Amino acid sequence: MIRPxxxxxxxxxxxxxxxxxxxxxxxxxFDQLIEDLKDSMDHYGGIGIAAPQIGVSQQVCVIxxxxxxxxxxxxxxxxxxxxxxKIKILNDEMKGYWEGCLSVPGLRGYVERPQHILVQYLNQxxxxxxxxxxxxxxxxIQHELDHLFGKLYVDRLKDPTLLSYxxxxxxxxxxxxxxx
Ligand code: ZN
Numbered sequence: 001m002i003r004p005x006x007x008x009x010x011x012x013x014x015x016x017x018x019x020x021x022x023x024x025x026x027x028x029x030f031d032q033l034i035e036d037l038k039d040s041m042d043h044y045g046g047i048g049i050a051a052p053q054i055g056v057s058q059q060v061c062v063i064x065x066x067x068x069x070x071x072x073x074x075x076x077x078x079x080x081x082x083x084x085x086k087i088k089i090l091n092d093e094m095k096g097y098w099e100g101c102l103s104v105p106g107l108r109g110y111v112e113r114p115q116h117i118l119v120q121y122l123n124q125x126x127x128x129x130x131x132x133x134x135x136x137x138x139x140x141i142q143h144e145l146d147h148l149f150g151k152l153y154v155d156r157l158k159d160p161t162l163l164s165y166x167x168x169x170x171x172x173x174x175x176x177x178x179x180x
Contacts, residue, residue: 008152025126038062048062052148059084084121085141091116119131
């Protein structure tokens, strides 16, 4: 079911979400949450979505990346569910991308994040899992995980001036600005 998206200003986006137990993962209703996240992500055109964005304060997020990103890099991650995820930074070298967010519609902002990480999490079956990620995928994962801890990308702008409306972002070709 497609759910309405909570936007910046809604306190649910600023809470630290609750961890989910294996018991809860196996309980009735949990699959419905995953389905609602997928339906909502697809409907609103996101590449990832976190449970707090549909008003559910639980540590669950999903990501699905198919093909080229807007930087022309080929990135593929089949639909993946991350429950109670924790990040280890494998290399703290930072790389910046212009991020967007369903909860901050119509805007883009430039954020730098570590570009090589390991995520440890429970999968949809409650099994311990891990995923090593680099580059744009590492950024997407960190963006979604932030939602589980009350953070939005706008809190992490490299510089407060590096925030733009989507239309102006395209009109003035901001994605081509090299920012080091
Ligand atoms: Zn977001």
